[in-house]
Each structure stands twice: as C-alpha cells, then as structure tokens.
Amino acid sequence: MTACSLFSGGQYVxxxxxxxxxxxxxxxxxxxxxxxxxxxxxxxxxxxxxxEPASLDPHKAESDNEFAIINDFFERLVAVNDDGTVExxxxxxxxxxxxxxWIFHLRPHLTWSNGDALTARDVVSSWRRLxxxxxASPYASYLANMQVANAADIVAGKKPPEALGIKALDDLTxxxxxxxxxxxxxxxxxxxxLAPVNSxxxxxxxxxxxxxxxxxxxxxxxxxxxVVNEKVVGVRNGRYWDNEHTIIDKVxxxxxxxxxxxxxxxxxDEIDIVKTVPEIQFAALKKKLGDEVRISPQFxxxxxxxxxxxxxxxxxxxxxxxxxxxxxxxxxADIMGQGQTPAYMFSAPDIGGFKPAPPAYAHWPRERRIAxxxxxxxxxxxxxxxxxxFTLLYNTSETHRRLAIAASSMWKKNMGVExxxxxxxxxxxxxxxxxxxxxxxxxxxxxxxxxxATFLNNFRSQDSGxxxxxSNADFDRALTKAADASSVSKAMEYYQEAExxxxxxxxxIPIFYxxxxxxxxxxxxxxxxxxLGYISTKDLYVLHH
Numbered sequence: 001m002t003a004c005s006l007f008s009g010g011q012y013v014x015x016x017x018x019x020x021x022x023x024x025x026x027x028x029x030x031x032x033x034x035x036x037x038x039x040x041x042x043x044x045x046x047x048x049x050x051x052e053p054a055s056l057d058p059h060k061a062e063s064d065n066e067f068a069i070i071n072d073f074f075e076r077l078v079a080v081n082d083d084g085t086v087e088x089x090x091x092x093x094x095x096x097x098x099x100x101x102w103i104f105h106l107r108p109h110l111t112w113s114n115g116d117a118l119t120a121r122d123v124v125s126s127w128r129r130l131x132x133x134x135x136a137s138p139y140a141s142y143l144a145n146m147q148v149a150n151a152a153d154i155v156a157g158k159k160p161p162e163a164l165g166i167k168a169l170d171d172l173t174x175x176x177x178x179x180x181x182x183x184x185x186x187x188x189x190x191x192x193x194l195a196p197v198n199s200x201x202x203x204x205x206x207x208x209x210x211x212x213x214x215x216x217x218x219x220x221x222x223x224x225x226x227v228v229n230e231k232v233v234g235v236r237n238g239r240y241w242d243n244e245h246t247i248i249d250k251v252x253x254x255x256x257x258x259x260x261x262x263x264x265x266x267x268x269d270e271i272d273i274v275k276t277v278p279e280i281q282f283a284a285l286k287k288k289l290g291d292e293v294r295i296s297p298q299f300x301x302x303x304x305x306x307x308x309x310x311x312x313x314x315x316x317x318x319x320x321x322x323x324x325x326x327x328x329x330x331x332x333a334d335i336m337g338q339g340q341t342p343a344y345m346f347s348a349p350d351i352g353g354f355k356p357a358p359p360a361y362a363h364w365p366r367e368r369r370i371a372x373x374x375x376x377x378x379x380x381x382x383x384x385x386x387x388x389x390f391t392l393l394y395n396t397s398e399t400h401r402r403l404a405i406a407a408s409s410m411w412k413k414n415m416g417v418e419x420x421x422x423x424x425x426x427x428x429x430x431x432x433x434x435x436x437x438x439x440x441x442x443x444x445x446x447x448x449x450x451x452x453a454t455f456l457n458n459f460r461s462q463d464s465g466x467x468x469x470x471s472n473a474d475f476d477r478a479l480t481k482a483a484d485a486s487s488v489s490k491a492m493e494y495y496q497e498a499e500x501x502x503x504x505x506x507x508x509i510p511i512f513y514x515x516x517x518x519x520x521x522x523x524x525x526x527x528x529x530x531x532l533g534y535i536s537t538k539d540l541y542v543l544h545h
Contacts, residue, residue, distance in 0.1 A: 030245035031526050031541045038544040039247070045524065045540060048262045048275045049253040050397070051426040052229050056210040058195045059130050059137045062430055064446055064533060067192045069232055069253055072537050073217040074195035075241070077104055077123070077174075078186065082531045084450065086186050090118070090196070090218065090241070091174075099181040100149075104174040112198050113215075113222035113237045120168035126196040128161035138434075139193040141464040142448075145457045146188045147483065149177040155464065180484055183491070184352070187449035220246045220538040229255055234537075247541040257426075259398050266519050272542075273527075273535070274519035279399065282338055282517065292519055295339055298531050299348040299447035300514035301455065302340075304392070304407070304440050305433065308507050309469040313439060317376040318388065319506035322440070324361060324373035325415045326407060332512040335406050343510035345499045346459075352451040354492055359503035370414045377415060384416055392419045394442035395429040403511075404442065433467045443467070446514070446533050452495040453479065459507055470507035 033039065053066045058074055061067055077091040091104040110118040129135050131143050131154045144152035149165025165177035178185070198216045201209040208214060215223040220243065221234035232253045236246055254271065256262045259278040263285075265271045277285060277293065286293045304322075312318045328342035344362040347354055361369055382388040392408060394400040404421050411417035419440070424432060433441050447454045458465040461476050475498055482494035502508075520527050523545035529535045 030242065031247040031539055033247070033525065033541055037525065040523070040542040040544045043248050043542050044250040044252070045248055045273070045537060045542065046252045046254060046271050047273045047535075047537075048256050048271055049232070050255075050275055051257055051395075052255040053232060053253075054427050054430065056215070056223065056226075056232070057207075058192055058197060059126075059135055059139065061193065062138045063426075065426065068534070069234070070192045070195065071219075071534050072221045072234055072251060073219045073223060074192065074197075075218040076190055076192065076195050077106075078190050080187055080190040080449070082450075084187075086190075090123075100178040102176045102178075102185070103169075104176065106172045106174070107241055108172060110218070110241055111239045113217050113239055114198075114201075115239065116198060116200065116216065117171075118196065118198075118218055119171040120174045121171070122196040122199060123174055124166050124168050125199040127166050127194065128164050129197070129199070129202075130193065131155050131164060132161045133157050137193070138464065139191075141457070141460075141462075142188070142191065142193050145453065145460075145463070146185065147178040147180050147182045149179050152179075152462070156462070182483055183485075183488070184449060184451040184453070187451060191448045193448075220536075221248075221251055224250075231255060242538075246538050248537050251537045257396055263519070266521075269521075272521045272524055276397075276399070277338070277517040277519060279336055279338060279402070285519070289519065292522060294516065294518040294520050294527070294529075296516050296529065297339075298514050298516050298529075298533055299351045299450065299454075300444065300533065301343050301346055301348055301510055302403075302444045302512050302514060303343070303346065303508050303510040305438075305443045305468050305508045306440050306506070307436060307438055307467075307469060309436065310439055312380060312382075312388070313390075315380050316505055317380040318382070319509075320504075321373040321376040321380070321388075321415065322411065322417070323506045323509045324369040324376070325411050325417065326509060326511065327366060327410055327414075328511055330410075331403065331406060335402060336512060338517045339515040340512040343513050344503065346445070346502060346508070346510050347452040347455045347495065347499060348447060348513055351447060351454070353488065354452045354495055356452075356496055356499050359500065361503075373415050377417075382417075387416050387418050389418045389420070390439040391422050392440050392442070393422050393424065393429060393432060393438045395426045396423050400442050407511075436467075436469065441467075443508075444514075448532070450532070452492075452499075453482065456495065456498050456502075459502060468507040470505070472501055472505060475501045475505075 051065045054062050058070050075089050079087045079089050092107045094104045096102050112118050130137050131151050140155050150159050150163040153159040154161055167175050205214045212223055220240045222237040224235045225233035234251045236249045259276045262274045266274045306313050306319050332340045332342045344358040345356045392404055394404045408419040411419050432438050445455055457463055459470050461471040478494045478498040482491045485491035523543040525541045525543050526539045
C-alpha cells in the first residue's frame with residue numbers, strides 16, 4: 001500500500017508564529033520575585049496569541065496557538081528544563097524498573113479545578129482517548145513514537161485502546177510499558193498532548209466540555225471566559241497543587257493575527273507580551289525599545305510541505321527542483337532579518353546535540369542550484385513552453401504573505417515556475433492540508449521535545465503527522481534504528497541518514513531556522529521562554545510601574 005492511500009489526517013503542528021525562544025537563566029517552574037522588588041497591586045497579564053485556538057482540548061489541539069494556552073490550563077506528569085533536567089509535576093517521583101517498564105507516583109490529594117479528584121485512572125483514560133481512532137487526535141501517533149506498548153496498533157485500528165501499555169496500580173500509581181527502550185522517553189513525556197483530561201466531564205458534556213462553566217483543568221490557571229476570535233481568559237486555579245508559588249491572578253490571550261494591530265495595542269499598553277514583531281519594523285523597534293525586544297534561538301524550522309501524492313509532485317525531480325529554486329540566504333537575511341538562518345535540513349541545529357551535515361547542494365553557488373533545478377524540471381517535462389504551475393497555500397499573516405510572494409517571485413525568476421498564491425484562515429488551512437487538499441503549503445515545525453525525532457517522525461510512512469503523504473522504507477528504518485540505538489552517537493548517525501534521505505527525496509522544502517522575536521513590557525518580571533517555545537504565566541509577575 002502506498003503512502004497516498006494510507007493517510008487522511010495528521011499530527012502536524014502548523015505553527016503560525018515566527019519564533020519561539022530561549023532566554024537565560026530558566027526558573028524552577030515558579031515565580032521568583034527578587035528581594036526588594038515591589039509588586040503591582042493588580043497581577044494581570046495580557047498576551048498575544050496569533051490565532052483563534054482550534055480547541056482547548058489537549059487531544060484536539062493542533063499547534064502552538066492552542067498549546068500556549070493549554071500550557072497554563074493543564075499539567076503533565078513531568079516537565080523538562082532546557083538543560084535536560086526533569087521536574088516533578090503531577091508525578092512526585094518515578095523509577096525505571098526495567099528498560100521497558102516505568103512506574104510513576106502521583107502527588108497525593110490532586111484535584112481538578114472544579115474540585116473533582118485527579119487520579120492515576122484519569123491519566124490512563126486520557127492516554128487511551130489520545131490514541132483511539134474515534135478521537136481522531138492530531139497527535140494520535142505521539143504515543144506510538146514514544147514506544148508505548150501497542151500504541152501503533154491501536155492507532156491503526158488493529159487493537160482496542162484498552163490494550164495500551166499503561167495502567168493504574170492504584171489511585172496514585174501508574175505503570176507504563178514500552179515496546180522497546182527509548183532514551184528520550186522522559187523528554188517526550190512532558191508534552192501537553194499527554195496532559196490528562198477529566199473523563200467525567202467529557203462523558204457528561206461531549207465536545208463542549210471545554211466551554212466556560214463546564215471546563216476543568218489541572219494547571220495553575222483555569223478557563224473563565226472564551227470569546228471566539230477575540231480572547232481566552234484564564235484565572236488563577238486555587239486548587240492547583242503549587243498555587244502558593246503563583247502570583248498572576250488573571251491571564252488574557254488575545255487572538256490577534258495582525259502583527260501591526262498587536263504592535264499598536266502594545267504601544268497603547270493594551271498588551272504586555274507580543275508574540276510577533278513585524279520584520280519590516282524590527283530594526284526601528286529594536287533601536288527605540290531596546291531591551292523590550294527579546295531575541296533568542298529556538299528549535300523550530302519554517303518550511304513548505306509538498307503533497308507527494310498529487311501529480312506532478314509525485315515526481316521527485318519536480319520537488320527537488322523547487323527546493324533548489326529558493327534563495328534561502330536572501331529570505332533569512334533580508335526578508336526576515338531577525339537572526340534566522342538558512343535551512344537545508346528539517347531538524348533544528350543542536351537539538352539533542354545533533355549537528356546535521358547539510359546536503360551537498362547547500363554549498364553550491366546559487367547559479368549552479370538554479371541550473372540543476374532547471375535541468376530537473378526539463379527532465380520532468382516542464383520548461384518555457386510548458387511551465388510548471390501550482391498553488392502555494394499559506395495561512396493569513398503578513399509575514400507568511402511576504403514570504404509566499406518572495407518564494408513565488410524566486411521560482412518565477414529562477415526557473416519560470418508559476419506559483420499562484422492562496423491564503424486561508426488557520427483552521428481552514430489545517431483542514432485543507434489534513435485532507436490532502438493542497439499542492440504546496442506553508443507549514444513549520446516547533447520541537448515537542450529535545451531530540452531530532454520530533455522533526456523526523458512526521459515523515460514516517462505511518463505517522464499521523466505525515467501530511468506530505470511521504471513514504472520511504474529506508475527512511476523509516478533509519479528512525480527505527482535511531483530509537484533503538486545503544487548510544488547517542490550511534491543514534492545521531494541514523495538521524496543523519498534519515499536527513500540525507502529527505503534531502504534527496506524533498507517531500508518538503510526547509511527554508512530557515514527560527515528565532516524568537518518578542519516584545520515584553522519592562523514591568524513583566526520572571527519572563528522566560530523555553531527553547532521549545534513556551535512561556536508559563538505561572539513564572540511571571542507584574543512589577544509596580
């Protein structure tokens with residue numbers, strides 16, 4: 001069976017943002033006010049969230065637009081620092097009994113924000129729901145990639161959810177069984193998709209359980225208000241296990257697609273943290289606002305996805321020609337200009353210590369790349385008398401529009417390719433790519449955990465995130481060997497092999513590696529963004545100003 005007949009949906013996190021970041025000195029998951037600092041009487045924060053969240057259900061969430069909020073509203077078993085240290089959250093302790101057997105001990109007296117008891121059985125029912133085909137979660141393959149026993153067969157419909165390798169030994173004790181050892185198991189465990197949900201609420205309310213008045217979470221904040229296409233408001237959860245270390249009483253996430261609108265509201269003191277800084281105004285803003293402009297690297301790659309099952313893109317020569325036809329250096333330095341770097345591979349540099357060697361064509365002069373691209377197009381039957389024509393899809397955003405215009409201009413000038421631009425709102429675009437109704441689409445990936453697998457797993461033949469409908473047995477085999485490798489160095493060899501295959505087959509076009517560009521008011525204390533791109537409101541506080 002081909003990949004084209006295998007897939008109808010996926011796990012892709014099609015992030016809208018232009019960067020998520022790491023800033024120095026990570027806090028220990030709590031607001032730490034320096035001695036002598038004077039706090040404001042009103043502890044409320046307003047944050048930009050680039051688009052309307054598709055869902056606040058951790059199992060239905062699709063991107064960082066949702067996970068930014070879910071990060072505040074739901075807790076996981078553990079959290080992982082940028083330096084790799086693991087912090088206890090819902091789980092107070094754990095031990096690895098065997099290479100494939102883990103035991104987790106939950107904190108006593110955990111409750112949901114509505115007062116219901118939160119037990120190990122909630123975790124079990126939640127993970128079963130995540131992998132169940134009935135849920136159709138964008139993250140259905142996550143537990144399979146995590147090697148949780150039987151997860152792959154459950155996602156494929158071969159076994160029932162009850163066969164998943166997790167069980168509650170009692171209210172406070174979880175047992176998790178793996179199909180094979182996984183060195184980065186704990187890193188994967190910290191993702192928001194694995195946050196437990198209240199099964200009683202889902203049974204009572206169905207898909208409407210995430211609405212105000214019905215909602216219950218486990219995080220430091222809980223849902224107070226949700227005005228569609230305007231805002232999501234969270235208030236402090238007094239039942240949160242670590243509430244005594246939370247200072248902020250209210251956080252508002254504004255759904256603002258327009259970068260200029262967000263900037264204007266920041267200038268009017270209506271927003272405290274802006275997630276997107278317009279590239280064309282970046283230099284002037286940096287000069288005027290100084291330290292309010294926060295720039296830092298992150299594990300994220302901006303790229304175009306190619307539907308490998310839709311002619312003529314089922315021809316590798318066409319895909320590789322488009323890859324060679326883009327001037328990444330110009331895009332990164334001149335169009336973005338905030339510190340982004342050209343990308344020729346999908347895995348972000350240094351993730352998990354991985355330092356991938358780019359393909360040979362990354363070192364070719366621009367003229368040679370263009371000449372080779374034209375040659376490939378000619379071999380595929382395209383040229384001056386029969387130019388390649390297709391539609392480039394992107395979600396509504398000034399930045400994505402500018403990049404799409406630049407890409408289409410480069411393809412036209414360099415190779416005579418005619419790309420028609422089409423923009424859709426975030427939810428519509430996600431529906432289009434998930435159903436395979438696209439030719440080339442703007443997308444991107446922000447790491448779920450600090451390992452190259454977080455990028456590469458999305459091109460596995462049977463992964464729910466494989467929107468390119470790509471299938472290569474050698475690529476799949478390389479990832480399987482990497483997951484089962486006896487050493488980190490050996491795993492990195494297999495990741496390099498996998499990247500080399502993608503560079504040859506071009507199921508997508510990596511364009512640049514992200515940096516985070518944010519605006520943060522000077523009175524916001526405790527600001528810190530992980531390299532995976534999360535800002536926990538729990539860590540923040542408002543200084544007197």
